[in-house]
Amino acid sequence: MCGITAYVGTDDAVGGLLTGLANLEYRGYDSAGIAVKNGRGLRVVKREGELERLREALGTERPTGTIGIGHTRWSTHGPPTDENAHPHTDCTGRVAVVHNGIIENYETLREELSATGHEFHSETDTEVVPHLIEAELERHENPESAFRAAVSRLEGSYAIACLVDETEVVYAARQGSPLVLGQAEGRYFLASDVPAFREFTDEVVYLEDGDIVVVRPDGYTVTDCSGVPLARPVETVDWEPEAAGKSGYPHYMLKEIHEQPASLRQTLQGRVESLAGTVTLEEFPPGAFADVEQVQFVAMGTSHHAAMYAASMLSGRGVTANAYMAGEYADSPPPMSADTLVVAVTQSGETADTMNAVRRARDGGARTLAVTNVVGSSVTRECDDSLFIRAGPEIGVAATKTFSSQVATLSLVAERVAEDVTGVASADTRALLDALSDLPGDVQRILDESPAREVAEALYGCDAYFFIGRRAAYPVALEGALKFKEITYEHAEGFAASELKHGPLALVTDETPVFGVLTGEDETKTIGNLKEVQARDAPVIVVAPPSKADKVGFADYVLTIPESHPEVGGILANVQLQLVSYHAADLLGRPIDKPRNLAKSVTVE
Structure with a gap:
């Protein structure tokens, strides 16, 4: 570090x-x-x-x-x-x-x-x-x-x-x-x-x-x-x-948030054939994962949230998949065998916990795949195979463009693995790939139109900030809370929306804003959870496409995202939450690129 x-x-x-x-x-x-x-x-x-x-x-x-x-x-x-x-x-x-x-x-x-x-x-x-x-x-x-x-x-x-x-x-x-x-x-x-x-x-x-x-x-x-x-x-x-400079932006983090349309184009280039409805991964042609029975993702921090996102996608396609914190996985690994694919997700390729998890997986006889941003990094030498997210250099300690590129890359991996394991393409593969193709432009629309600074100003001085979501929106809620606490130093927590009334609701007051992430999956239940916090006078902020936001007329603030596939909408929602975190930290005068006690690459356990 x-x-x-x-x-x-x-x-x-x-x-x-x-x-x-x-x-x-x-x-x-x-x-x-x-x-x-x-x-x-x-x-x-x-x-x-x-x-x-x-x-x-x-x-x-x-x-x-x-x-x-x-x-x-x-x-x-x-x-x-x-x-x-x-x-x-x-x-x-x-x-x-x-x-x-x-x-x-x-x-x-x-x-x-x-x-x-x-x-x-x-x-x-x-x-x-x-x-x-x-x-x-x-x-x-x-x-x-x-x-x-x-x-x-x-x-x-x-x-x-x-x-x-x-x-x-x-x-x-x-x-x-x-x-x-x-x-x-x-x-x-x-x-x-x-x-x-x-x-x-x-x-x-x-x-x-x-x-x-x-x-x-x-x-x-x-x-x-x-x-x-x-x-x-x-x-x-x-x-x-x-590429490693600020290019006129006041902070690396803001620059890297605004680089996401370009970094996503690099991530997806040559890998998405939306007209044909196919995923093209040069490293992994069709059938490359045909012998896989289960997928275990290992990662830490932001990368773990991206891994959770991918595990949710695979589970929805009938493939047994789970995401584990790498630091716990190495000490208490789940059952694995030669038909287990262990996917190590790490921006730097040097994360100590993730490296140890990979070694534990190899000792257990599993096949290993590294998904990383850094060519030549340690994880690429430890794993059997590697796939690069191609996001370009990221200097800000709080990961932004690498998260979106990780999720986009893992979405393609999920499609390839699911098709190889089940023998058929997902029923909405074409819709997903169309949405991924539109993703760079959709992110640019958010960057051009977001009211995130106004929302941050309105919520200035609150006691705590909660983030909730379901399915793919759940790891986005966790990531939104992580970004907020990393750079603002304010208390922030992410929850599965279903967990809210099983304890966290006791913390909700009129000084605890709740961000609800809606991407088109189980939004009715999440809207019900938002009504529960609204009844306790908590400010409600909805992050959703217009078709979903219209159903939450009681929301105090709306951060709109373009209409998209539900499994891509989470990436778009995350961009809005990144902007809220950035502006909140800027209003507080925090050292955004160098948050206290944190470092970019965690090379010690």
Whole structure:
């Protein structure tokens, strides 16, 4: 969940490091720091707080050098302080390290190192790493061997980049946390994610678990832990640097909400044949899932809501399907066999809980499929097959366009699996595919006409916010509540509409607005639930197409969505709820792109 970066070149390292940290700030913003080799030792500058505080410090004590490492932190061990900020150093100042992940055996290592005289100055697990390298330097003839020996003793997940004073090298290792290498003429970059260095190069090497990379000004080598050379292909990133910028929007989140028509076109391009009424997935031709007996989706957060959406669709087509929180699945998996398809849904492809769920599924003999946004991510190597949602880079911590692209992609997967398993296409496949084809334009209509800001203004200052729905609208209600709480910090809860009178109704007052999502499925029952809250004086907000909204004349506010297929209407309703959350957070003055305590990619459990 932290962001690491490194630079090896022949010009000023600090500029490249700061650019990388700015581009990675969505991964962590509790503190930031850099270490640069300046020819007279290692110079470390780090500060608690956002990157601007580091920039201010560098204004008066800017180091010089052509090789360096940097870090932006999301706290796991120890609060945000200058002492806990990375890089961390050894006793002598000879070694500097930045780290993403968790060192699970750090307490044992710390006790061992303390017993031999090492002094620690932070509360982090990371600080054991430079001290361990320092100890190994006394036992090995060169720094590379010492680095390998130290890494071999670490347990847990990590991406590590390291400087050792007397070398013109960055040593790095990956195990369970993302790490990519970028190469440009005369310059090399290491980072947790491609946006860190995309404006400098589009040539990328995706490192894998167990890889150790040694980067010098004249090149790099990738080996395994034993030093055996490994061939990792150089790939070309197919999106422009500007795709990761704000493009004039005040926040990444708003920009990415407005990118949804384009991202959905990319998601659906070449995959929907609405005139023929067929789904075309190049990776999965007809019959690819004929041996599947049940489908288990594993995911967390927003991706879990997309998985719930897909499970509902498959169940409605006669296929046994369930969505599980990946963090629980790994510890308590349901029965599975060779005819079970486990679909891992993860935007980043690096989510630790989901990765562990995939490994558990593989151990159980199940077939695995990754649905992700990131080519070259860890989940694509762990799973038997992969399908990309093609949403483009998403920087805002609160997922928006990736949710809509996940649901659209999973809708196509559901159609293919259902047809393969049952032997027949769904009776309304053509109607569904027509609606998916219209989806980009329908989303654009919402963006052009939504009264979401007016609704947010009218509901400003309420005590809590509830969201309800049934069938496909239920995960949309959960997602609407999640977005609202993530970026407004206000209390928000999502419920199945049927659950409302089984407890949550006790919380309803005239200060608890209730959003009802209507997509054309079981709307009569949901309208009845809305009447129940209206009778308790709760403000009622309906998210529905006109034909359904007309049935809720008692609603205080209506967020209209275009008429569509019921299983596509949920995607449209979600766009309205994203806009309400955004405007509510903006009115409250929240840091929308960097909500407190949260990070974009959760690479630790």
